[in-house]
Amino acid sequence: MAAETMEQIVSLCKRRGFIFAGSEIYGGLQGTFDYGPLGVELKNNLKKAWWKHNIYERDDMEGVDTSILMNPFVWKYSGHEDTFVDPLIDCKTCKGRFRADKLGDSDCLLHPKLRPGQCEGQLTEPRAFNMMFKTGVGPVESADSFAYLRPETAQGIFVNFSNVLTATNRKLPFGIAQVGKSFRNEITPRNFIFRVREFEQMEIEYFVKPGTDEQVHDEFIKDHVDWWVDQIGLSRENIKLYEVPTGELAHYSKRTVDVMYKFPIGWEELEGIANRTDFDLGSHSRQQDTLGLSAKVKKNEHSTEKLTYFDHQTNKHLVPYVIEPSAGVDRGVLAVLTEAYHEDTLENGEIRVVLKLKPTLAPIKVAVLPLKKNEPRIVEMAKRLKNDVQRTGEMRSVYDETAAIGKLYRRQDEVGTPFCVTVDFQSLEDGTVTVRDRDTMQQIRIPSADLANYVRERVG
Ligand code: GAP
Numbered sequence: 001m002a003a004e005t006m007e008q009i010v011s012l013c014k015r016r017g018f019i020f021a022g023s024e025i026y027g028g029l030q031g032t033f034d035y036g037p038l039g040v041e042l043k044n045n046l047k048k049a050w051w052k053h054n055i056y057e058r059d060d061m062e063g064v065d066t067s068i069l070m071n072p073f074v075w076k077y078s079g080h081e082d083t084f085v086d087p088l089i090d091c092k093t094c095k096g097r098f099r100a101d102k103l104g105d106s107d108c109l110l111h112p113k114l115r116p117g118q119c120e121g122q123l124t125e126p127r128a129f130n131m132m133f134k135t136g137v138g139p140v141e142s143a144d145s146f147a148y149l150r151p152e153t154a155q156g157i158f159v160n161f162s163n164v165l166t167a168t169n170r171k172l173p174f175g176i177a178q179v180g181k182s183f184r185n186e187i188t189p190r191n192f193i194f195r196v197r198e199f200e201q202m203e204i205e206y207f208v209k210p211g212t213d214e215q216v217h218d219e220f221i222k223d224h225v226d227w228w229v230d231q232i233g234l235s236r237e238n239i240k241l242y243e244v245p246t247g248e249l250a251h252y253s254k255r256t257v258d259v260m261y262k263f264p265i266g267w268e269e270l271e272g273i274a275n276r277t278d279f280d281l282g283s284h285s286r287q288q289d290t291l292g293l294s295a296k297v298k299k300n301e302h303s304t305e306k307l308t309y310f311d312h313q314t315n316k317h318l319v320p321y322v323i324e325p326s327a328g329v330d331r332g333v334l335a336v337l338t339e340a341y342h343e344d345t346l347e348n349g350e351i352r353v354v355l356k357l358k359p360t361l362a363p364i365k366v367a368v369l370p371l372k373k374n375e376p377r378i379v380e381m382a383k384r385l386k387n388d389v390q391r392t393g394e395m396r397s398v399y400d401e402t403a404a405i406g407k408l409y410r411r412q413d414e415v416g417t418p419f420c421v422t423v424d425f426q427s428l429e430d431g432t433v434t435v436r437d438r439d440t441m442q443q444i445r446i447p448s449a450d451l452a453n454y455v456r457e458r459v460g
Contacts, residue, residue: 031189031197041363066156175206200329355416
């Protein structure tokens with residue numbers, strides 16, 4: 001049942017222009033996906049909802065948009081150069097490379113029905129494989145020209161801590177948020193957009209006084225689960241929390257709670273909420289003291305910034321603790337699609353595929369459909385109405401006349417459009433139109449002049 005749903009979602013995404021395999025015409029590039037016309041709207045709406053909740057609806061948050069390419073020292077002192085590794089094993093027989101802790105998810109290259117090791121293949125011992133992508137910066141390739149593509153957006157926030165603090169005059173506690181691309185050379189990218197090599201993250205680094213961190217951590221866990229449920233529409237029973245055991249914690253974490261979602265592939269991480277302590281700010285600040293380098297070299301090669309906060313109550317500098325909610329945008333999109341995908345059986349026995357998306361997330365909010373495409377006055381009114389809703393309602397609307405009305409409804413249901421509006425002969429007489437609700441399929445008649453408001457009130 002679950003696997004079936006994933007296949008159905010993947011097929012819908014391709015058919016209706018949500019998500020395509022990356023570089024498809026050249027056979028693809030593993031672990032990459034492209035968002036199509038409807039996918040980009042859905043993804044943008046998810047990011048907008050996150051930004052609204054975490055920035056606009058709070059008084060203690062600032063946003064940034066930092067570079068993907070960073071000085072390699074960032075990754076040295078963040079600990080990623082040494083510890084951002086997965087255990088890699090090779091099969092000497094089929095030459096496959098697999099993640100040692102995910103063998104159950106991998107297929108032998110020669111016998112795809114078997115897992116690595118279940119065949120006659122000879123596996124090597126696991127070795128550490130660093131997942132950061134390397135690239136060259138500048139026209140001359142040398143040992144010094146390399147840089148990493150960031151594997152998390154968080155470091156862009158940490159290295160700008162003092163800049164933001166000075167520019168905004170913030171007092172603790174406050175947070176810095178960012179949405180952006182991250183890159184990981186995953187050994188086994190898998191399961192559509194669930195584990196990919198290029199993805200987006202929505203991250204907050206929330207800076208607090210040491211001692212208050214544990215309470216703030218718990219508050220974020222509750223707030224973010226509530227957001228996924230109330231604002232994004234995931235069912236509470238499809239979410240559970242996973243307390244990451246000490247032995248599995250990332251190198252920077254004192255405690256991490258993963259928000260797990262019941263994807264078609266099973267329970268998997270949607271968002272990680274970590275207590276990163278003073279690890280990152282402390283590490284970026286501390287190394288300048290311990291290296292004992294000259295000021296010039298320090299300036300050029302190493303962070304000379306003390307990433308501290310001056311506490312006016314104690315008249316001392318302190319290194320804030322950090323609570324970090326970090327969610328994957330692509331996993332968010334997959335969770336939303338999983339939750340929204342329905343196949344309803346209609347009274348006549350037909351199957352109706354419908355994406356029951358929260359209206360705020362729906363790529364298209366309104367479809368205006370003429371009941372008679374051969375009647376110029378109906379067509380003219382429908383097109384005018386579509387433009388009015390788009391302009392005055394500031395929402396994505398479409399006009400479609402390319403099929404019979406039943407088929408047009410199905411098309412819009414399948415992509416989650418919450419409202420279909422039909423224009424008919426009565427509309428020409430009294431200026432009213434019918435509005436059909438995607439989920440109940442019930443229709444009501446309203447004055448066309450009220451349409452933009454009617455929809456706006458319901459899509460938030
Ligand atoms: N800054 C903390 C951090 O990056 P993480 O648990 O490694 O923590 C956070 O990643 C979130 O990013 C995950 O919960 C997941 O949603 C998303 N994510 C991580 N790796 C991913 C991948 N290869 N493909 C898609 N999403 C990924």
